[in-house]
Amino acid sequence: MINNIDSTVISTRIRLARNIEGYNFPNKLSVSDAQTVIRLVDNAASEIGSYKLYRMEEIGREVALSLRDDHLISEALVRRKESGAALIDEGYGYNEQGGKTSVMINEEDHLREQYIVRGLNLHRAYRKLSMLDDRLSASLRFAYDPKLGYLTACPSNLGTGLRASVMMFLPGLTKRKKMQRLIAEVSGLGHTVRGVYGEGSEAEGYMYQVSNEVTLGVDEEYILDEVQKTVLEIVNLEAHARKSLVSDDEVGVKDKSRRALGILSYCERISYTEFLQLASEVKLGVALGFLDIKDITRLDDLISALRDANLDLLADGATANERDELRAEKCRKFIHTQIW
Numbered sequence: 001m002i003n004n005i006d007s008t009v010i011s012t013r014i015r016l017a018r019n020i021e022g023y024n025f026p027n028k029l030s031v032s033d034a035q036t037v038i039r040l041v042d043n044a045a046s047e048i049g050s051y052k053l054y055r056m057e058e059i060g061r062e063v064a065l066s067l068r069d070d071h072l073i074s075e076a077l078v079r080r081k082e083s084g085a086a087l088i089d090e091g092y093g094y095n096e097q098g099g100k101t102s103v104m105i106n107e108e109d110h111l112r113e114q115y116i117v118r119g120l121n122l123h124r125a126y127r128k129l130s131m132l133d134d135r136l137s138a139s140l141r142f143a144y145d146p147k148l149g150y151l152t153a154c155p156s157n158l159g160t161g162l163r164a165s166v167m168m169f170l171p172g173l174t175k176r177k178k179m180q181r182l183i184a185e186v187s188g189l190g191h192t193v194r195g196v197y198g199e200g201s202e203a204e205g206y207m208y209q210v211s212n213e214v215t216l217g218v219d220e221e222y223i224l225d226e227v228q229k230t231v232l233e234i235v236n237l238e239a240h241a242r243k244s245l246v247s248d249d250e251v252g253v254k255d256k257s258r259r260a261l262g263i264l265s266y267c268e269r270i271s272y273t274e275f276l277q278l279a280s281e282v283k284l285g286v287a288l289g290f291l292d293i294k295d296i297t298r299l300d301d302l303i304s305a306l307r308d309a310n311l312d313l314l315a316d317g318a319t320a321n322e323r324d325e326l327r328a329e330k331c332r333k334f335i336h337t338q339i340w
Contacts, residue, residue, distance in 0.1 A: 004239045007287035009231065010167040010207065010300055011118055013071065014125040016133050017152045017161035018111040019143040025153040026083065026106040034083030034106050041105050042087065044139035048132065050090035051103070057081050062316075065309030071116060072102040080106055099128060103136075108153050109161075111136070118297055120231060122164055122224045130220075149216065159216035164227045168234060171206040171284045172241030179208075182237065190214045191230050205280040205303065210234065246288060257285025265335045267328045272308055275327060279303055293338055302334050 019025060020040065023033055038055070045051045056064060056077065064078045067086065077084045087103040099117035113136070115129040143151040149159035157163070173179055183193045194209045210231055212223045245253050260281035264270075270278075283299050285291040293299060304310070306327045312318070315326055 004235050005120055005232075007283075007296060008169055008235045008238050009120040010169055011116055012121045012125045013114060013116045013163075013165040013167070014122070014129045015163040015165070016111075016113040016129060017109040017150065017157045017163070018113065018133070018136075018140075019151055019153070020110045021141045021143045023110065026080070026108060026110065027153065029083060029106065031082050037110050038083075038085045038105050040140060041103065041111060041136075042085075044136050045087050045103065047139065048135045051087040051101075052090060054086045054088060056084035056086075062309055062312040066307075066313055067102075069307045069309050070100075070304060072100065072114070073104055074107055074112075077104050077107040099125065101129070101132065103132075109157070111140075120166060120228070122166070122228050126162075126164070126220060126224055156213065157215050160218070160220050160223065162215055162220055162223055163211055164223055165209045165211035166227065166231045168208050168210055168231070168238075169206055169280075169283060169287075170208055170234070170238050170241075171280060172238045172245055173234075174206050175245060176241045178237070178241060182234065186210065186230060186234075187213075189226070189230055191227065205276045206284075242284075242288060253288065254285065254290045257281045257288070257290050261285065261291060261335070264331050267331065269321060269324045270328045270331065271324055272306065272327065275306060275331060276303060295338075298334075298338060302331070306330060 020037060023029060023037060026034070029037070038053075042051075042053050054063070054067065054073075061078075064073070067073045067088070068075055068078055072088055073086045077086065083106045085105040087105065089101040099115055101116075102114045104112040104114070113129055113133055115125050115132070117125045117128075145151055150157075150161040152158055152161055170179070173182060179193075186193050190213050192211055192213050194211070195204065195207075210227065212227050215223070260278040264275070264278050264282065279299060279302065282291060282293075283296065286293045286296055286299070308323065311323050311326055315323060318326065
């Protein structure tokens with residue numbers, strides 16, 4: 001059986017909101033000024049490392065949605081055709097250190113710097129991104145007020161501009177109908193629980209984001225410590241909820257996860273919605289020790305890889321049925337390689 005943290009925490013994301021002094025916020029930014037901001041950020045990043053620039057007006061929708069599905073950019077940036085861009089580290093995907101870096105340009109703020117790492121690694125992820133932020137600030141003059149801190153388009157990001165998020169897999173609490181109560185309790189602690197793609201999105205596959213709401217009047221270490229404390233408490237609550245599921249009907253839980261594995265092992269055509277539902281039951285079975293997959297992160301990678309946008313990149317022009325057949329093929333290959 002995989003330990004509680006590894007089977008509950010999927011990834012950590014640190015995001016810093018920054019704006020360049022002397023330019024309007026993106027919602028009031030002219031197209032010409034937006035292009036200037038893109039050029040300034042691109043030039044600053046080129047002195048730091050190998051980043052590839054993706055302009056929203058130049059890349060196809062499939063590429064944009066694929067980047068979104070990997071959480072490297074947001075849906076809001078996808079819609080900023082003329083003014084939006086993103087810098088992605090050349091090791092697109094998880095790099096040797098286990099993390100991936102992106103800088104969204106002209107989303108809600110001029111810069112949304114992000115670092116995503118597997119598992120629960122809030123402090124490590126912040127240190128990594130803080131190094132990038134320091135180096136960018138050497139070339140870019142960020143809008144900053146001695147009393148308010150970093151100035152941002154939305155007042156909720158004033159101060160540190162830091163959003164510390166942890167993606168969690170919570171099937172036990174969801175199945176036990178405990179999520180609404182948990183969301184209310186977490187809100188009372190100054191944090192929030194959202195869906196897979198952040199604010200306004202739905203939870204899918206029992207996956208939720210837990211992040212801080214307060215950025216003003218506190219420092220970065222306080223935010224990281226408080227989010228960490230909340231996440232660890234949720235891990236414990238999820239562990240108890242899973243035990244309750246097994247205590248109530250062990251055979252039923254085991255049967256559902258193994259049936260899900262059976263369908264995924266031999267399906268010939270499967271939609272993403274059905275795949276995600278079944279893959280989530282398999283993940284729960286692995287977490288409970290009913291199924292044997294040594295590295296549960298491989299399942300998380302598969303869930304991302306088999307989204308519609310990612311498959312569209314592999315099979316350009318494929319029909320919906322052809323895409324579902326490709327998904328089934330890759331799913332079967334994964335399972336027979338990783339399990340059987």
